[in-house]
Amino acid sequence: MVQNYTVSFLRLCRVAGAALLLGLLPGYAAAADADPMANARVVGEKRCSDCHDTENSLFGHTQHAKAFRENPRNDTEKAVCEACHGNGSLHVADSKDKSKIIGFSKGWNTPIERQNAQCLNCHSGGQRLHWPGSIHSTNKLACSDCHNPMARFSANGLMKKAGITETCQTCHQQQRAEFRKKSHMPVPEGKMTCEDCHNPHGSSAKRLLKADSINELCYTCHAEKRGPFLWEHAPVRENCMNCHSPHGSNAEKLLIQPRPFLCSGCHSTTGTMGHALWGNNTTGNTGSAVSPTNLNGAALGNAPNKRMTGRSCQNCHSTIHGSNSPSGARFQR
Numbered sequence: 396m397v398q399n400y401t402v403s404f405l406r407l408c409r410v411a412g413a414a415l416l417l418g419l420l421p422g423y424a425a426a427a428d429a430d431p432m433a434n435a436r437v438v439g440e441k442r443c444s445d446c447h448d449t450e451n452s453l454f455g456h457t458q459h460a461k462a463f464r465e466n467p468r469n470d471t472e473k474a475v476c477e478a479c480h481g482n483g484s485l486h487v488a489d490s491k492d493k494s495k496i497i498g499f500s501k502g503w504n505t506p507i508e509r510q511n512a513q514c515l516n517c518h519s520g521g522q523r524l525h526w527p528g529s530i531h532s533t534n535k536l537a538c539s540d541c542h543n544p545m546a547r548f549s550a551n552g553l554m555k556k557a558g559i560t561e562t563c564q565t566c567h568q569q570q571r572a573e574f575r576k577k578s579h580m581p582v583p584e585g586k587m588t589c590e591d592c593h594n595p596h597g598s599s600a601k602r603l604l605k606a607d608s609i610n611e612l613c614y615t616c617h618a619e620k621r622g623p624f625l626w627e628h629a630p631v632r633e634n635c636m637n638c639h640s641p642h643g644s645n646a647e648k649l650l651i652q653p654r655p656f657l658c659s660g661c662h663s664t665t666g667t668m669g670h671a672l673w674g675n676n677t678t679g680n681t682g683s684a685v686s687p688t689n690l691n692g693a694a695l696g697n698a699p700n701k702r703m704t705g706r707s708c709q710n711c712h713s714t715i716h717g718s719n720s721p722s723g724a725r726f727q728r
């Protein structure tokens with residue numbers, strides 16, 4: 396009896412002391428007031444399922460359910476639902492007050508920063524090293540704009556839609572259209588996803604790219620374009636985007652313009668285009684792909700110069716990405 400009394404007394408002293416200390420720390424009391432869940436306790440997932448049975452059974456098929464139930468690493472994971480939604484005792488007592496549980500749906504009004512902080516408690520670093528300050532983060536995306544951990548909508552990654560690409564395209568309509576063009580990276584065919592090139596969580600490179608530069612990114616799959624070549628074509632080394640679009644194009648091979656216009660954009664019309672177009676075929680023939688005047692202004696027939704059909708300039712300059720032939724200075728071999 397006496398012992399118990401002493402223990403309680405000591406405990407009381409400690410609590411009082413702590414309260415006094417905290418009271419002296421400016422701002423703490425205000426912060427505690429501002430967080431309506433500060434005094435909430437864990438109630439355990441059984442209690443949640445009393446009212447949220449449907450959510451509970453769908454959640455049962457997810458990686459989190461497996462990890463938290465079968466192999467919890469700590470008390471937070473053991474709490475299952477409350478690991479993400481926060482301690483639930485106050486919500487159980489008053490489920491109408493939206494400030495008493497962390498909700499991730501649009502209408503629930505929990506601030507985005509608070510939602511994301513819940514996930515980042517366990518998932519900061521790694522692929523999310525650059526999340527703070529990334530374009531998705533500064534545009535106030537929530538983790539749950541792409542992920543829905545409440546059911547198994549996708550085979551992997553707990554995506555909100557059936558796949559990664561579909562998830563991205565809910566917002567990126569313009570890119571969706573680009574991948575519908577005649578020539579495109581095999582994304583719609585399911586051979587690759589947006590995530591093969593971008594890290595949606597942030598990156599040290601621009602445009603959320605997964606490599607330090609555009610060329611480094613392209614070389615990861617098109618290694619033969621890396622060189623080094625005996626004869627380098629300057630624009631290739633500088634940036635693949637000088638000639639290709641990354642997603643799709645109506646010109647063949649993802650080119651930003653059809654040939655010969657692609658080449659003539661950089662190679663002046665007075666010299667190079669001229670040499671390619673002399674000896675024009677002047678017999679009329681409609682349906683030509685080439686302008687009826689050459690770029691020097693000289694009249695052309697309606698039919699393209701035969702040497703310019705098909706692969707155009709590349710009928711002769713075939714190794715346009717660079718050449719290793721001793722006589723390949725003009726990329727003809």
Ligand code: HEC
Nearest residue numbers: 442443446476477480483487490491496497498499500503
């Ligand atoms: C007594 C029944 C009851 C219990 C127990 C209960 N909830 Fe709720 N919960 C509700 C009701 C009712 C709502 C909807 C309130 C509304 O829409 O106004 C709700 C809403 C929620 C929401 C917000 C849903 C949204 O739209 O984003 C979350 C999250 C939630 N509950 C999680 C939990 C968790 C986690 C537990 C266990 C700690 C739990 N609930 C226990 C009744 C309950």
Ligand code: HEC
Nearest residue numbers: 443444447450451454459475476479499500539543544545
């Ligand atoms: C890994 C984190 C996480 C865990 C664990 C988790 N939830 Fe959720 N919960 C979410 C997210 C994120 C959403 C918002 C989903 C969306 O985008 O609609 C959500 C939504 C909800 C909703 C709103 C209705 C809905 O389905 O959208 C309820 C209710 C809910 N959770 C209850 C629970 C219960 C009960 C458990 C435990 C059985 C649980 N949650 C476990 C993250 C979690």
Ligand code: HEC
Nearest residue numbers: 511514515518522531536537538540541551552559590595
């Ligand atoms: C713009 C969409 C998007 C947003 C926003 C987003 N993610 Fe992801 N996340 C993805 C994609 C895509 C994957 C890859 C899934 C796969 O490979 O199957 C992924 C994978 C993951 C993975 C599993 C792979 C790994 O890195 O361990 C975790 C964990 C994860 N995200 C957590 C988060 C968290 C936490 C947030 C919020 C801070 C977040 N994500 C925000 C799209 C997003």
Ligand code: HEC
Nearest residue numbers: 458462471472478479513514516517538539542551552553
């Ligand atoms: C308490 C810790 C914890 C919290 C909070 C948490 N997770 Fe996880 N998450 C895990 C664990 C553990 C795994 C399983 C890792 C594994 O299997 O390697 C996981 C796996 C994932 C995966 C990968 C699924 C896959 O296919 O491998 C994604 C995506 C993810 N979490 C997103 C989220 C999001 C979004 C939130 C916030 C709504 C969140 N997590 C909150 C611990 C957590």
Ligand code: HEC
Nearest residue numbers: 530534536540541562563565566589590593595601602603
């Ligand atoms: C909820 C909407 C939303 C989803 C889903 C989404 N994004 Fe975004 N994304 C944005 C917004 C908003 C911006 C910034 C404004 C803009 O440039 O359009 C952005 C910007 C980007 C950028 C441009 C970066 C820059 O520096 O200009 C890339 C790349 C990108 N997102 C890739 C992805 C990928 C990959 C996915 C899927 C894993 C995805 N996004 C899913 C909304 C979204």
Ligand code: HEC
Nearest residue numbers: 560563564567570580582587588589591592602609636641
């Ligand atoms: C083959 C690699 C690759 C794939 C796959 C890919 N992107 Fe990109 N994306 C890029 C590159 C490279 C850029 C940068 C272009 C530049 O800066 O000139 C880019 C730029 C972007 C931008 C910035 C705006 C713009 O057009 O410049 C957005 C948004 C974007 N991508 C979204 C997506 C989405 C969404 C998907 C999937 C549907 C996707 N990307 C798939 C390589 C890729």
Ligand code: HEC
Nearest residue numbers: 578579581587591592612613615616635639641647648649
């Ligand atoms: C993750 C791997 C991957 C990355 C990264 C990648 N590609 Fe590709 N690329 C492919 C695949 C796969 C194909 C389709 C090959 C096929 O169908 O034979 C392809 C096709 C192409 C084609 C031919 C398209 C056509 O219509 O035949 C071009 C051009 C191309 N890529 C350029 C690029 C450029 C430029 C980059 C950098 C922005 C890049 N690739 C990054 C995998 C990749």
Ligand code: HEC
Nearest residue numbers: 610613614617620630631634635637638639648706709715
């Ligand atoms: C000076 C313009 C130019 C630049 C810069 C350029 N390409 Fe190309 N690329 C072309 C042309 C033109 C074709 C069509 C080739 C053909 O029909 O033989 C092509 C075709 C391709 C193809 C598909 C056919 C093949 O040869 O495999 C791939 C893949 C490719 N380029 C990747 C790249 C990569 C990666 C880079 C950056 C390192 C790059 N390109 C830079 C002009 C360029």
Ligand code: HEC
Nearest residue numbers: 628629630637638657658660661708709712715724725726
């Ligand atoms: C973005 C600009 C750009 C584009 C597009 C471009 N080139 Fe080039 N090209 C250059 C530059 C820069 C050089 C190097 C010129 C120099 O060293 O004097 C070069 C060099 C060459 C050379 C070697 C010329 C010499 O004097 O050694 C040939 C041949 C050539 N390009 C053909 C083409 C063809 C064919 C195309 C279209 C498939 C093309 N180029 C597209 C910029 C471009």
Ligand code: HEC
Nearest residue numbers: 655658659662666667668671702703707708710711712725
């Ligand atoms: C019928 C073959 C043929 C076609 C088609 C052709 N070229 Fe040439 N090109 C040559 C020859 C031959 C040379 C001279 C090589 C030498 O002097 O070593 C040359 C030289 C060049 C040079 C080097 C600079 C110069 O003026 O000597 C450039 C740049 C060039 N061509 C660009 C182009 C472009 C751009 C096109 C398409 C509009 C094109 N060529 C089409 C055969 C062709």
